């Protein structure tokens with residue numbers, strides 16, 4: 001289907017701006033410089049943007065490699081023809097490690113069971129396993145603590161086909177605060193552990209630690225590779241990151257991030273509701289005047305949070321149309337009384353710009369009490385994604 005056909009044949013669709021994505025990659029390449037590996041994180045269906053479209057755009061913009069969460073995500077990328085390096089950052093079930101070795105994926109390792117199984121697999125297949133050792137520095141999520149490290153390194157010396165390709169860590173709160181003492185502490189711990197590993201005779205090829213916020217705020221965390229998630233999609237990790245970034249580099253900001261995603265839906269019915277009638281489940285909204293109501297064929301199952309009931313608005317003909325009543329599983333109702341000439345199948349923008357108006361992912365996140373990451377990650381993967389200019 002062409003983009004034009006998509007426009008007429010879908011009830012709802014997501015447009016991805018190729019120029020915005022290219023802008024964001026340029027922006028970060030300038031920040032991290034030419035040397036570190038530029039890896040894009042496309043877990044959770046490319047933060048809800050659509051993994052295949054984003055992977056294609058990433059390659060077009062000379063990104064070096066991918067990070068994903070699961071073996072399934074990595075296999076899908078391979079089967080779609082992406083032959084770049086793929087780091088699986090989440091747990092691979094021990095029973096499926098063989099598939100991961102066969103595909104030459106980079107594997108995060110932080111426990112002895114995985115290491116021992118990888119030893120068996122690599123010995124029987126005569127293949128190398130490439131591991132990225134995750135170091136515990138105080139996030140207390142995944143990671144191997146200093147006490148376990150000694151045993152781990154001893155074992156690693158007897159597993160000739162397991163290649164310690166990199167060591168890495170992940171910061172706990174860089175995006176949550178403008179006070180970066182804890183990040184400094186984690187960086188100190190990381191450097192200590194790296195020294196310990198090196199003094200055990202391991203030539204470490206790579207070190208990495210930075211997600212988007214760290215990449216933006218702390219050049220000293222770039223090391224040999226950056227794992228860029230939210231920033232590539234044109235979203236800031238948080239308001240605090242934006243404040244810290246402007247404080248630190250304010251005068252130097254010439255470009256900024258551009259949101260990649262626009263979510264649209266087509267009006268599926270228009271009706272008049274007389275004054276003093278209630279709209280939707282639970283009868284939570286009552287009309288105060290004769291109202292024109294448009295029905296849109298999307299709801300919480302598509303990723304439009306039910307918390308937005310009676311709170312948010314969509315854009316129709318460049319104007320705001322407020323939600324009336326509760327968000328249903330597949331439908332919402334919006335007020336178009338003050339917007340003239342609205343017709344059946346007109347486009348409504350749920351996220352993004354229309355005319356002079358814009359509804360941002362950050363606004364929707366604030367209204368539903370969450371973060372931008374969750375708003376996009378929950379967009380249903382069945383919604384058609386199309387790439388536009």
Ligand SMILES: *Cc1c(COP(=O)(O)O)cnc(C)c1O
Nearest residue numbers: 041170211212227228229230237
């Ligand atoms: C998701 C994730 C990232 C990317 O984080 P952003 O804030 O989206 O840039 C990096 N590293 C790890 C380990 C992650 O899980």
